[in-house]
Amino acid sequence: MYFIQPTRDIPQLDYVLETLPSVQMIRIEDIDLYDPTIIAIADVQDYLTHKWSLPTIVLAFDSEGIALAQAWEIGALAGWLWNNLPSNPHKALSKIDAQYKRNQDSRDLPSAAELQKRLLPNPIELTNYKVETLFKPSAYLSGDWFDYWKISDKELMFYLADVSGHGVTSSLLTSWMAAFHGRSKSPRELIKKLNGMLVQENIEKHITMISGVLNLETHSLRWSSAGHYPPAIIFEPNQAPKVLNTSSFPLGLTADLEVEEFECTLNKQARFIICSDGALEPFDGGLSEQFEQLVYHLKNQSFQAPEHVADDIAILSLKRIN
Template identity: 85%
Template structure:
């Protein structure tokens, strides 16, 4: 940390410096030469007069309460009294530094969220098909993720994943998936590879996931699930919804993961829809009642995500056009 040389005489200066042997003394005129993210300690009057951008702990005299208030309004991290430092100044500095870094991380979250949104797949034009999506994080970053890409002129592969928990760690795993998936050519291969990586790296997270391949000529979908709920649903006009239930383990729990592959065919105007479990949140009742309401609103195309959600929501829909 830095200690900015005071411009006024401070009788307690040497005493303060003796209690802070690790700080680096710098001059006000040289502030621009130093790292603007490292905390500085400075006299309150210098801080108010020079208005630098370094994160700063200010030191004042007993009678300078008004100056301390102005310094806090100006953005000072903390205020100490020259002749009455905290009992353990070094420990206090470490606590202030840790809190400052956490706050800086929080300020970076909007930028991180924007970057995560950019990693979502760009729309692609497909003959006779339309891909529709919804992505709504509960906070800045999401642990839900979807992706799709062409593996040939006739086939696209897709998935929707839900990482356990919330926050930065879960969102980092979604970014990792986005970078990792391109080497997989089948749903089973994708799930097995991701599971192997999670188990090998001993990441204390699990992922539920549904992945599939759509053949644009035959309209056949081959798909696999890894413990994903809600299940995929097929909607067809004048037909009851077809719920594609499976029984399987999430990724990251066991090395010996069994991955089954299923098949279905999309008729004209049919929709194949996958949702994360956050899509159940807007509805009341138990899990089965929530799922019934979700199916109803998806079938009638009336699903709306609340403005504020406690869980991330992601929806991926493949619609075969008339």
């Protein structure tokens, strides 16, 4: 930490410096040369006069209560007295530093959320098909993710994944998947590779996923599921929805993950839709009742995510338009 040399006479200065021997003394005129994320300790009057941007703990005399209040109003982290330091100043400094770093992390979350959204796939023009998506995190960062990309002139590969839990770790795994998938050419290969990496790195998270490859000319769709719920659904005009149930384990639980690949054909005007389990949250009842309501609203294209959601929501739809 830094200690900014006071510009006025401080009788207790030597005592304070002896109590805090690990601090680095710097001069006010040199502040701009130092790391702006490291906490400084300074005299309250210097802080009020110069209003620097370093995170600062201010020191004041007994009679300077108003000055302390003014310093807190403009951003001081804490206020101590020159002649009455905390009984364990090193411990107090560690707590202030930890809280400051947590607050900085929180301030970074909106920027991190914007960066995560930029990693989502760009809209894509496809022969015979239209891709529609919905992405709504429950907080700043999402553990739900989807992606799609062409693996040939006539084939589109895609996946939708749901990482267990919430927060930074789950969102980092979505970014990891976005960077990792490019070498995979089939749903089974993608799932097996991701599972192997999770197990090898011993990351205490599991991921459910549906992945597939759509042939844009023949309209055949090969897909695999890794423990994902809700299941994929196919909607066709004047037909009952087709729920594509499977039984499998999520990624990250076992190295010997068995992955089946299924195949179906998308007829004219068919919609193949996959969702994360957050899409069930807007509906009342048990899991079966929630799923029935989700299917109803997806079929009628009336699904709307609430303004505030308890769980991340991601939806990926592939619609055949010709």
